[in-house]
Amino acid sequence: MHIAQNWRLKAQRYRLVGEVCEHCGAKIFPPRDICPNCSHSAKESFEFSGRGEVYSFSALSETAEKFQRFRPYTMALVKLEEGPLVTAQLTDVEPDKVKIGMPVEMVTRRLMEEGNEGIILYGYKFRPMLDKVA
Amino acid sequence: MLKSQRSVGIVGYGAYIPRYRLPAREIVRVWEGGVGGVPIQEKSVPGLDEDTITISIEAARNAMLRAQIDPQQIRAVWVGSESHPYAVKPSSTIVAEAIGAAPFIQGGDWEFACKAGTEAIQAGLGFVGSGMADYVMAIGADTAQGRPGDALEYTAAAGGAAFVLGPAEEGVAVVEASLSYVTDTPDFWRRQGASYPSHGQRFTGEPAYFHHITSAAKKLMAEMGTSAADYRFAVFHQPNVKFPQRVAAMLGFTKEQYETGLLSGTIGNTYSGSSIIGLTAILDVAKPGDRIFSVSFGSGAGSDAFSLQVTERLPERQKLAPSTQTYIRRRKEIDYALYSRYRGKLLLA
Ligand SMILES: [Zn+2]
Numbered sequence: 001m002h003i004a005q006n007w008r009l010k011a012q013r014y015r016l017v018g019e020v021c022e023h024c025g026a027k028i029f030p031p032r033d034i035c036p037n038c039s040h041s042a043k044e045s046f047e048f049s050g051r052g053e054v055y056s057f058s059a060l061s062e063t064a065e066k067f068q069r070f071r072p073y074t075m076a077l078v079k080l081e082e083g084p085l086v087t088a089q090l091t092d093v094e095p096d097k098v099k100i101g102m103p104v105e106m107v108t109r110r111l112m113e114e115g116n117e118g119i120i121l122y123g124y125k126f127r128p129m130l131d132k133v134a
Numbered sequence: 135m136l137k138s139q140r141s142v143g144i145v146g147y148g149a150y151i152p153r154y155r156l157p158a159r160e161i162v163r164v165w166e167g168g169v170g171g172v173p174i175q176e177k178s179v180p181g182l183d184e185d186t187i188t189i190s191i192e193a194a195r196n197a198m199l200r201a202q203i204d205p206q207q208i209r210a211v212w213v214g215s216e217s218h219p220y221a222v223k224p225s226s227t228i229v230a231e232a233i234g235a236a237p238f239i240q241g242g243d244w245e246f247a248c249k250a251g252t253e254a255i256q257a258g259l260g261f262v263g264s265g266m267a268d269y270v271m272a273i274g275a276d277t278a279q280g281r282p283g284d285a286l287e288y289t290a291a292a293g294g295a296a297f298v299l300g301p302a303e304e305g306v307a308v309v310e311a312s313l314s315y316v317t318d319t320p321d322f323w324r325r326q327g328a329s330y331p332s333h334g335q336r337f338t339g340e341p342a343y344f345h346h347i348t349s350a351a352k353k354l355m356a357e358m359g360t361s362a363a364d365y366r367f368a369v370f371h372q373p374n375v376k377f378p379q380r381v382a383a384m385l386g387f388t389k390e391q392y393e394t395g396l397l398s399g400t401i402g403n404t405y406s407g408s409s410i411i412g413l414t415a416i417l418d419v420a421k422p423g424d425r426i427f428s429v430s431f432g433s434g435a436g437s438d439a440f441s442l443q444v445t446e447r448l449p450e451r452q453k454l455a456p457s458t459q460t461y462i463r464r465r466k467e468i469d470y471a472l473y474s475r476y477r478g479k480l481l482l483a
Contacts, residue, residue, distance in 0.1 A: 014191075014232040047234070070182050091183055092153050108191045108232050109183035120219055122187065122228060130456050134464035 006121055011045070013123035016106055018084065020046035027082040050106030052080040052126070059095035066112045074098050078126050092127040103129040135357040136256065136312040138263020143305015144442070145203065145269065146298035146451070148196020149414040150189050151401055151461035154179040156473045158288045164470045165283045173374035177291035177402025179468060179476055180277045184292070186215045187225045189275040189407075191232045193296035196455035197271065198233055200306070201298040205233050208298070209267030210240035212257060214250025214274045214406050215294075216324070218243050235271065247322065248371055249432025250274060251295070251406040256312055256438060258299040269300045276405035281330035282479055289374055291402025293461075295410040306448040307417065307426070310441040311358055315350035322433035333433075339377070342435045347371065347381050350437035351429050358441055362386035365441075366424040369395030369412035371431035373403045387427075394419060395428075400462055415458040422446040 011017040018029030019042045026037040027046055035042040057076040060067075067073075074090040076098070090098060091109055104126040113120040156179050158172035180189070190213050198205060211230040218225045226241040244250040244257075251274015258270035275294025280287035302308045321342035324331035334342075347370060355361060362368070368387040370378040375398050382392040395412030404411055409430040416426055426442040474480050 010231055014228075015234060092181060107188070109181075109188050110185060111183075120185075122232075125183065130460060130464065134456075134460045 003119060014108055016048040016050055016124055017045050018048060020044050027080075027084060029080065029084040029086060048080055048082055048106075050124075051129070052078045052086075052104055054090075054098060054100055054102045054104060055079040055085055056100065057090070057098050059098070076104075076126065078104055089125045090127065091125040103132055105129050135354055136259065136314070138259060140263050140265055141302035141308060142259045142262045142299055143302040143308045143445070144297050144417075145300035145304050145306065146197040146199070146201025147295065147306070147414050147417050148193045148198075148200060148455050149293070149295045149407075149411050149458040149461060150192040150196065150275075151178050151293040151404070151411070151458070152180040152184055152189070153464050153466050154181060154468050154476065155465050156468055156470070160470045160473070161288050173288050173376070174402055175399050176467075177289055178293055178404070179473055180292040182476055185219045185277055186213070186217050186275045186294070187219055187228050189277070189292065189294040190215075190225060190229045190273045190296065193275060193294045194229055194233050194271055194273055197296040197298050199455040200451040201269070201300070202451075202454070203269060203298065203300070205235045206238075208233075208235040208239060208269045208271050210258065210261055210270040211235050212240070212242055212244055212254035212270070212272050214244035214246070214252070214254040214272070215276050216245060216247055216250060216405060217277045217279070221326075229273065233271070246436065247432035247434050248276075248373075248405045248408055249430040249436055249438055251410050252430040252438035252440070253432075255297055255299065255410075255440075256314065258297075259309055259312060262299050262301070269298055272297050272299060274406035274410050276407055278403065278405045279330055279477065282474075284330070286331070286333065289398070289403040291404050293401060293404035293411050294407040295414050297410070304447070305445055306451050307420075307442045307444045310443055311354065312438065312440045313350055313354040313357065314436060314438045315346055315353065316436035317346070319346075319433075319435035321435055338433070342433060343371070343373070343377055343431055344381055344384065346435050346437040347429050347431050348384055350439040351385050351427070354439040354441060355427075360441065362391070362427075364425055365391060365427045367394055367416045367420065368392050368427040369409050369416060370429050371409045371437075372396060372398035372412065373408070375399045397458075397462065411458060417444075417448065418452055418457045418459065420444045420448060422448060
């Protein structure tokens, strides 16, 4: 695991901090400093609400070694309410209950850990919107 | 009693409880051949990607939704727990980053068995009360472990609560006063590096739980000149259902006063989250003018007692974040096998 690289990404990982284009107003995630809509430079940071819906998904049972511990789980493309699409793991939901268009919200969870002695990596996942399930 | 020169209040509060539930009858089935009574109905179990840090983050976000302040105004983020994911590396720094409060803050992890969270709250009362800070985030959260087959396994659960403390004028509740009672009592402990705690069996009741809670509670009420009848609600540390019911009766509180905050029957003992998650459930329904009496208990041992009064600002804040009962209703039952996997009780040699 690249500790320095993950450390630099902590604002976007922990809080969904992206950017907003001062030129056309487009919201950008992940941050890339150039607006994908109008190609102007975009450096003003913007914290997303974390709300969105499932745009597409696939259930994974065979996964990379570092994610074995969490299987089976679902990877989804989530359409944030501000516009951008984000790839993320879904949590607190059984794979057979996931549907396209399902309202979801961002939570910060354990993404992976390096054995029992290494660093624990935390970051965003999405779960079914709480007020829809309780 | 502890009372600051500048009056302090709870500006925002929030809870978090994981969605998985292990019914106590599952433990009876596996360990007692299906025969025997149970101390609670079921307990909350954290998912594979949850720990004290992730629980603290969601509880803190809920507290921020109700506090309605800029996270950069927070001057301290303190997390009380006996299950910090790291032995060395603070939980508080990760929580502070996740809520946007870093970097000009105090950060630290607190430990005092199940009263680590209320100890952090008291430190926050001092920090705000002295005028050194305007806002403090104080959290109590745990993912408690019980040795398989041990009595504690029925109840050891997961959850947490977070409080933004600030000037009383902005509070949804004012902290009227607080008081602690602490002695060296070896009722329950876990040595460095040990996976599961040990306890002094029958020693955990009278000389530990009941003695410390009643001592702190009686002294605080005596110094304030209040009695049980002055409070609409009361909440106590809840390692099971019977202990808090009995200690409430010993102090003169009725079922009507303690039932709103007594959650252990359906979520178990959330350790550092226990009495304070109960407090959040009370704040979800309390009305302006209501007084609340709250006492934690931490093994080793000690109790922190608090006297609170709800202000007219509470009703408008209650709906700004999910209620504690919402998390209790969000429920996915699991069996002992899945529980063993979720809690890392299976060793893959
Ligand atoms: Zn643009």
